[in-house]
Amino acid sequence: ERGWRLAILSNTDRDLIDASMDAIGVHFDLSIVAGEIGSYKPARRHWEVFRERVGGADAIQHVHVAQSIYHDIAPASELGIPSIWINRLEEPDDPLPSRTLMATTRLASTLDELVPAA
Numbered sequence: 001e002r003g004w005r006l007a008i009l010s011n012t013d014r015d016l017i018d019a020s021m022d023a024i025g026v027h028f029d030l031s032i033v034a035g036e037i038g039s040y041k042p043a044r045r046h047w048e049v050f051r052e053r054v055g056g057a058d059a060i061q062h063v064h065v066a067q068s069i070y071h072d073i074a075p076a077s078e079l080g081i082p083s084i085w086i087n088r089l090e091e092p093d094d095p096l097p098s099r100t101l102m103a104t105t106r107l108a109s110t111l112d113e114l115v116p117a118a
Contacts, residue, residue, distance in 0.1 A: 002108055005029045007054075009046040009064075011071065030054065041071040047079055063098070063114050065107065073097050082114045 006028045010017050013035030021028055032049050039045030054062075064083045066072030069091075076083040077096045085097035086104060093100065099110050 002112065004111060007031065007050060009041065009050060010034065011040050042075045044075060044079065047075065061115065063111055069094055069096060084110055
């Protein structure tokens, strides 16, 4: 409803991610899985493939949302991509993410704060 497009960058294979998407019932515009690209996060290949598939999207035009500092937030930060850390385990604060949330309940408004609509 807010115009955000959703993509998954996953360290799994196609069968598992397709089953997961079916189970949660949410449409994703793009999914990139390690089993197809031969790379596992925190390596940067997921983000490179993402940019290739969306036509070279600038880092400022998307936000990486994830639970893992090591696999997701740290590499996104190194690439200059705004990020939201979903800190479900109530770990100590970390300076890397652009924002930290304990759950996804405020995700949409937080995304809007980070990248206002054009």
